Amino acid sequence: MAVAELPIALDRNSPTPLAAQVAAQLRQAILEGTVGAPHHLPPSRRLAAELGVSRGVVVRAYEQLTGEGYLEGHGAAGTHVAVRADMRADVRAPVRTTPPRPREEPSRPVIDLTPGRPSNTAFADRSWRTAWRAALAEPGHVDLPPALGTTRLRAAIAGHLATARGLAVDAEDVIVTAGTSDALQLIVTALRTRSPAPRVLVEDPGYPTARRVLTTAGARVETLPVGPDGLRTTQLTTVDPAPDAVLITPSHQYPLGGRMPVQERLAVLEWAAEHRVLVLEDDYDSEFRHQRMPLPATASLPSPAEVVLLGSFSKTLSPWLRCGYLVVRGTTGDLLKETRTSLDTPVCGVLQSALAHYIDDGALARHTARARRAYAHRRARLLDRLANRPDLELDALEGGLHAVVRLPSLVDAEDLAARAMTRGVRVVPLASYYAHRPPENGLVIGYGAPTDLQLTRGLDILLQLIDTTVPPGGRDRT
Numbered sequence: 001m002a003v004a005e006l007p008i009a010l011d012r013n014s015p016t017p018l019a020a021q022v023a024a025q026l027r028q029a030i031l032e033g034t035v036g037a038p039h040h041l042p043p044s045r046r047l048a049a050e051l052g053v054s055r056g057v058v059v060r061a062y063e064q065l066t067g068e069g070y071l072e073g074h075g076a077a078g079t080h081v082a083v084r085a086d087m088r089a090d091v092r093a094p095v096r097t098t099p100p101r102p103r104e105e106p107s108r109p110v111i112d113l114t115p116g117r118p119s120n121t122a123f124a125d126r127s128w129r130t131a132w133r134a135a136l137a138e139p140g141h142v143d144l145p146p147a148l149g150t151t152r153l154r155a156a157i158a159g160h161l162a163t164a165r166g167l168a169v170d171a172e173d174v175i176v177t178a179g180t181s182d183a184l185q186l187i188v189t190a191l192r193t194r195s196p197a198p199r200v201l202v203e204d205p206g207y208p209t210a211r212r213v214l215t216t217a218g219a220r221v222e223t224l225p226v227g228p229d230g231l232r233t234t235q236l237t238t239v240d241p242a243p244d245a246v247l248i249t250p251s252h253q254y255p256l257g258g259r260m261p262v263q264e265r266l267a268v269l270e271w272a273a274e275h276r277v278l279v280l281e282d283d284y285d286s287e288f289r290h291q292r293m294p295l296p297a298t299a300s301l302p303s304p305a306e307v308v309l310l311g312s313f314s315k316t317l318s319p320w321l322r323c324g325y326l327v328v329r330g331t332t333g334d335l336l337k338e339t340r341t342s343l344d345t346p347v348c349g350v351l352q353s354a355l356a357h358y359i360d361d362g363a364l365a366r367h368t369a370r371a372r373r374a375y376a377h378r379r380a381r382l383l384d385r386l387a388n389r390p391d392l393e394l395d396a397l398e399g400g401l402h403a404v405v406r407l408p409s410l411v412d413a414e415d416l417a418a419r420a421m422t423r424g425v426r427v428v429p430l431a432s433y434y435a436h437r438p439p440e441n442g443l444v445i446g447y448g449a450p451t452d453l454q455l456t457r458g459l460d461i462l463l464q465l466i467d468t469t470v471p472p473g474g475r476d477r478t
Helices: 018-032 044-051 055-068 085-091 120-124 126-137 151-165 180-191 208-217 262-275 330-343 349-360 363-386 413-422 452-469
Strands: 071-073 079-081 174-177 199-204 220-225 245-248 278-282 307-312 324-327 393-395 402-406 442-446
Touching (some): 120 126, 151 363, 174 180, 180 324, 208 220, 262 278, 307 330, 363 452, 413 442
Parallel strands (some): 245 278
Antiparallel strands (some): 307 324, 393 402
């Protein structure tokens, strides 16, 4: 594969940082077709030497363009241009001497803006491959993995939670799960030893998969209407008799995006302790905060109430792994451990070993820091496209990987999502997250997985569709 020669000239007297100059000139070369897929770029050390700059300048430029979707990194195989000639038309239309041939619209979505999908850059991380090689190099095992998880992974998760969430956890408090769905099934199975059909209270709107899994596992799911900050203790006191468990998302209400104040969390714990209700805390994306510092996990607050913390690597790494954890204590913790021991572990040993290596090496912390910067950049891009529209109301942007976009009354979210699908953009109506209460009119847009180019293109298509529905004089929200 040919290595591209890059036409880059730096101005050291310019106030623009050198890395930004390199990124801008390389981006221009790609858009103009001077450099195109599948050209390889020079190694960062070589290009740095040619330009007379530090290697960090080139690395930052490459990382910027990789996040924007212009480049793809392949570890030892190098970095190459990702934007093909046929993709450049979506970025900037070239001058044509003949009329272009009409292009058929895609029959399936090519820009997926559904929430809950992180960037796939973790699997391109050299440390990730190193962790798997280390796991595969370990002496062969002929026994099943421990039912509660390998000792090393449980200890690694405990250390990770101490650093990332300020949560003092012993390795013995950790149960390795195959993600949140498996964790919820395990909890219901354990609760059914006490009650044939345990009652679990959930937020409305909330996570539809959680409602489905809880019901399928044998729980009776009941809902309470909530605002952006989740359940209120005043609501819980009206539930009579009290449920067996309550599922909350206090760090980042899903999907509305607020966070439950500490005083409200303490009040929920006081109510739970008084009525012997198990608190299930879904801590699904607390690592990614963009404005305010994260509040402490509810499980870390002083209370005699029993709290089970549900966590996973679906947002920090990928849901493709199907790996997560529970943090358990008290008599319910003992019951959950007994139940998991009876059922055995659903997580393969080599995955547990690789994850333990990855965490212990500090690679998860480094990847999370990089991902946090990338998501903050895409969040800013989403704001740049949508925040100046008086007909749209944005929410859920303090943290996480998604935004809630409330629409004017003239635009039906279901219809907008259907029309966007025909234009190759997949979005999810906010109504999908409601169980019983009347839904709000809006969309939930995920910005974790798409590249900058895809996100920009997808948002532009949505705005075009909205503008075809709302007359010029009807832009203000009603």
